[in-house]
Amino acid sequence: MSRPKEGAVSRRTAMGVVGAGAAVGVLTTARDAHAFRVLRSPEVTPVERTIPTFCELCFWNCGVLADASNNRVLALRGHPDSPTAKGRLCGRGNAGAGFLRDPDRLKYPMVRVGERGEGKFKRVGWKTAYQMVARAFDKIKKEHGAKALALFYHGSGGPMLRNMLVAYGSPNYAAPSYAQCRGPRDVGYKLTIGRGPGSPEPLDFDKTQCIVLFGSHLGENAHNSQVQEFVQARARGASLIVLDPRMSTVASKADVWLPLKTGSDTAILLSWMHLLIANDTYHHTFVENQCTGFERLAEHVKPFTPSWAAQQADVPAEDIVKAYELMVKAMPAVVVHPGRHVTWYGEADTQRARAQAILSALLGAIWAPGGLYRPAPPPALKDFPSPDFPELPANVDKAASRFPFATEVSTTGIRDATRTGVPYPIKGWFVHGSNLIQSLPNQHETIEAIRSLDMLVVTDIQPTEITDWADVVFPEDNYLERYDDLKTGGNLRPYIAIRQPVVRSPYDTRPAWRIAKELGTELGVGDFFAFDTFEEYLSARLDGSGVTLAELKEKGIYFPQSKVEPYLDPQKPFAWQTPSGKVELFSKSLAEAGFDPMPVHKPPPDPPKGMLRLTYGRSPLHTFGRTQNNDILHDLNPGNCVWLHPMCAASLGVQHGKPVFVQNAYGDVTGPMPARVTERIRPQTVYMIHGFGHSAKGLSNACCMGGSDAELIRGYQVDGISGSTGMRTEFVKITPADGGKEKYPCAMG
Numbered sequence: 001m002s003r004p005k006e007g008a009v010s011r012r013t014a015m016g017v018v019g020a021g022a023a024v025g026v027l028t029t030a031r032d033a034h035a036f037r038v039l040r041s042p043e044v045t046p047v048e049r050t051i052p053t054f055c056e057l058c059f060w061n062c063g064v065l066a067d068a069s070n071n072r073v074l075a076l077r078g079h080p081d082s083p084t085a086k087g088r089l090c091g092r093g094n095a096g097a098g099f100l101r102d103p104d105r106l107k108y109p110m111v112r113v114g115e116r117g118e119g120k121f122k123r124v125g126w127k128t129a130y131q132m133v134a135r136a137f138d139k140i141k142k143e144h145g146a147k148a149l150a151l152f153y154h155g156s157g158g159p160m161l162r163n164m165l166v167a168y169g170s171p172n173y174a175a176p177s178y179a180q181c182r183g184p185r186d187v188g189y190k191l192t193i194g195r196g197p198g199s200p201e202p203l204d205f206d207k208t209q210c211i212v213l214f215g216s217h218l219g220e221n222a223h224n225s226q227v228q229e230f231v232q233a234r235a236r237g238a239s240l241i242v243l244d245p246r247m248s249t250v251a252s253k254a255d256v257w258l259p260l261k262t263g264s265d266t267a268i269l270l271s272w273m274h275l276l277i278a279n280d281t282y283h284h285t286f287v288e289n290q291c292t293g294f295e296r297l298a299e300h301v302k303p304f305t306p307s308w309a310a311q312q313a314d315v316p317a318e319d320i321v322k323a324y325e326l327m328v329k330a331m332p333a334v335v336v337h338p339g340r341h342v343t344w345y346g347e348a349d350t351q352r353a354r355a356q357a358i359l360s361a362l363l364g365a366i367w368a369p370g371g372l373y374r375p376a377p378p379p380a381l382k383d384f385p386s387p388d389f390p391e392l393p394a395n396v397d398k399a400a401s402r403f404p405f406a407t408e409v410s411t412t413g414i415r416d417a418t419r420t421g422v423p424y425p426i427k428g429w430f431v432h433g434s435n436l437i438q439s440l441p442n443q444h445e446t447i448e449a450i451r452s453l454d455m456l457v458v459t460d461i462q463p464t465e466i467t468d469w470a471d472v473v474f475p476e477d478n479y480l481e482r483y484d485d486l487k488t489g490g491n492l493r494p495y496i497a498i499r500q501p502v503v504r505s506p507y508d509t510r511p512a513w514r515i516a517k518e519l520g521t522e523l524g525v526g527d528f529f530a531f532d533t534f535e536e537y538l539s540a541r542l543d544g545s546g547v548t549l550a551e552l553k554e555k556g557i558y559f560p561q562s563k564v565e566p567y568l569d570p571q572k573p574f575a576w577q578t579p580s581g582k583v584e585l586f587s588k589s590l591a592e593a594g595f596d597p598m599p600v601h602k603p604p605p606d607p608p609k610g611m612l613r614l615t616y617g618r619s620p621l622h623t624f625g626r627t628q629n630n631d632i633l634h635d636l637n638p639g640n641c642v643w644l645h646p647m648c649a650a651s652l653g654v655q656h657g658k659p660v661f662v663q664n665a666y667g668d669v670t671g672p673m674p675a676r677v678t679e680r681i682r683p684q685t686v687y688m689i690h691g692f693g694h695s696a697k698g699l700s701n702a703c704c705m706g707g708s709d710a711e712l713i714r715g716y717q718v719d720g721i722s723g724s725t726g727m728r729t730e731f732v733k734i735t736p737a738d739g740g741k742e743k744y745p746c747a748m749g
């Protein structure tokens, strides 16, 4: 499978080229070439047709208008009506067509011929591949029950495959986008206000007067419409408070930047609650009519003064007070961003999310103009007619009586069951659009689990680390080549959007819905996919929605009428979906389950001498580890660096721009990658962009460029409340790479 592409560079040669001082030249040439391609193509090739669809480079799923001609995509543009695109695409979305021409693409089904993990495969036909998988799954089902099969998924094809798994009888489906991403936030908000914030987060940027961000590095985290709306709010004069140990792009624009010690956000949140109550500036109408537990909260936060928090977080107390004053001036029009990637420190994460929700409540900023608005649900669509799904046994987490408040199954819980056989064995994995080697903490445990499987099937579009470990590989059509299930969105303007083919795949690839139907048929659950064409399926789902398939294919997006009022009158009773029917400042459910009923600050341990805390984040030009091989994005941002403070760099003998290795306490090493020595990060902390440092040799652009945070995150912390894993729990040391005498630029993060 792995075949070096002409001009491909290994980590070693890249360092060499760069070391010779040629990197700027290399980059400039590549960029110019790219700009030339983009400028030139519409002139030489007239647009034949424009097809609306939506983007899959990340899960903001922006509406797209795709210009095409002769089975070629000429340009991708933001759909003007799409609430997540607002007429624009981000840098990644614009580059979507780069995947189509990628010579590294997966082109046909394959079965393993080498050892597991070697990435050696032979081509087979679809029928053979399906039969191999079905035989293995049927054997597992016979020996251990259907629950011994698990699905890991991310992306638009996932729900069809989930239907297949559930029809077959397994409850074990999970996504890293829960347990390694938003799990603690969804659970923390649900416990407090009765529901998670959802996606997109319902932030009323149009009316806000003040924005508070915890991490949430908007601009680097490039969720398209959220960034546009944020920029407009700032331009209108909304104030901005950012808590981040790093001067992120957005922190550099803040009125108050709190460069706090990692893991100390809850201390600052508690001190703001203290100030709001001690100064009697909290929103009386909201608290008295909507909340329960105020007296206990008031007692609880008495000791948490700004000077206490300043000590905990190592930031000036005056700045904590200044931020508080900005919030009070703006309330209730304060957006307290609930965050998205919040799996940082384990149980403290759900408690921090509770503290954010409680702060919003004290500001009266829930379902309020300029705060969080009340999102309307997405339009309900008909289910395609199918038999009843079977009754499912308890999933691994329920069977093990863990994570009482989890809203989804945990990926790591499935992995543990696979490794240990407890609470019951898992013997087959189906992985779809999820690179578990890069996205789950502790690669050793993932590999140990994979080694104990009878069958690992992976659906992907390119040869990544997880496909290298597969027994059978199903190549998926690219998102510009396929239908997926309908996309529905809620919030201010509920909509229905369509993903439809713009071009045909030149290879023997298939869409997820077809894989689910065809493999499902081999597994004996074909009745659940009783449609001949996908148009038939989509038409049936749209029946009664107010739009036909033909209309949706033409326009791309449809807005049914919605009557949900986005704002609440804080004086009137409202049925919060919590056990008490109120916003729960004190959570009886948490207390009864043995957890802190009100947030407390439990600082994570300090790094031992000579080591630094590893943190990570996003590049605006990449999505996780999905996009590094896309030639356009690779041209623009080929690698990452490790950020560290000049004081730490001096004591470690590390120099700016020179290559280093990064190593954890267990001896796992990543790199070499350039050091970015900068005062924009706190001492004791290092930072790198996630998604680089690929080891899959079939990715000829991406392989071995930069370093991988995933290679270092081993000692994760499980959150007993939500089942998520805190991943900022790792300490690392940094050593100069041998022979790295030359400097090379570190312009893009």
Ligand SMILES: Nc1nc2c(c(=O)[nH]1)N[C@H]1C(S)=C(S)[C@@H](COP(=O)(O)OP(=O)(O)OC[C@H]3O[C@@H](n4cnc5c(=O)[nH]c(N)nc54)[C@H](O)[C@@H]3O)O[C@H]1N2
Pocket: 058, 181, 182, 213, 214, 215, 216, 217, 218, 220, 221, 222, 223, 243, 244, 245, 246, 248, 261, 262, 263, 264, 265, 339, 340, 341, 342, 344, 615, 616, 617, 618, 619, 620, 621, 622, 623, 624, 687, 728
């Ligand atoms: N371009 C691009 N955009 C994306 C994505 C992508 O892959 N690429 N992914 C999307 C997805 S799925 C997600 S979940 C989001 C993730 O993006 P976010 O939700 O914004 O992720 P965070 O972890 O909150 O933000 C990272 C920031 O947290 C800071 N940080 C580290 N430790 C601490 C701490 O203890 N306290 C505080 N306050 N800050 C800390 C880091 O310095 C960094 O600036 O991005 C989304 N947007």
Ligand SMILES: Nc1nc2c(c(=O)[nH]1)N[C@H]1C(S)=C(S)[C@@H](COP(=O)(O)OP(=O)(O)OC[C@H]3O[C@@H](n4cnc5c(=O)[nH]c(N)nc54)[C@H](O)[C@@H]3O)O[C@H]1N2
Pocket: 056, 153, 154, 155, 157, 176, 177, 180, 181, 182, 341, 432, 433, 434, 435, 436, 438, 439, 440, 441, 459, 460, 461, 462, 464, 466, 476, 477, 478, 479, 616, 617, 623, 624, 625, 626, 690, 709, 710, 713, 727
């Ligand atoms: N160390 C570390 N771990 C993290 C994070 C981090 O910042 N650092 N971030 C966490 C967060 S916020 C999230 S949401 C998760 C995300 O984690 P995952 O959902 O696992 O995302 P990726 O790791 O990008 O894996 C995506 C895989 O899908 C493939 N793919 C891309 N497009 C398609 C397609 O159209 N069809 C199919 N079938 N496959 C496709 C890619 O080639 C890649 O192999 O990771 C979490 N894990």
Ligand code: SF4
Pocket: 055, 056, 057, 058, 059, 060, 061, 062, 084, 088, 089, 090, 091, 092, 093, 094, 222, 223, 224, 225
């Ligand atoms: S934010 Fe960017 S990558 Fe994500 S869906 Fe929108 S255009 Fe695509």
Ligand SMILES: [Mo]
Pocket: 177, 180, 181, 182, 340, 341
């Ligand atoms: Mo995420």
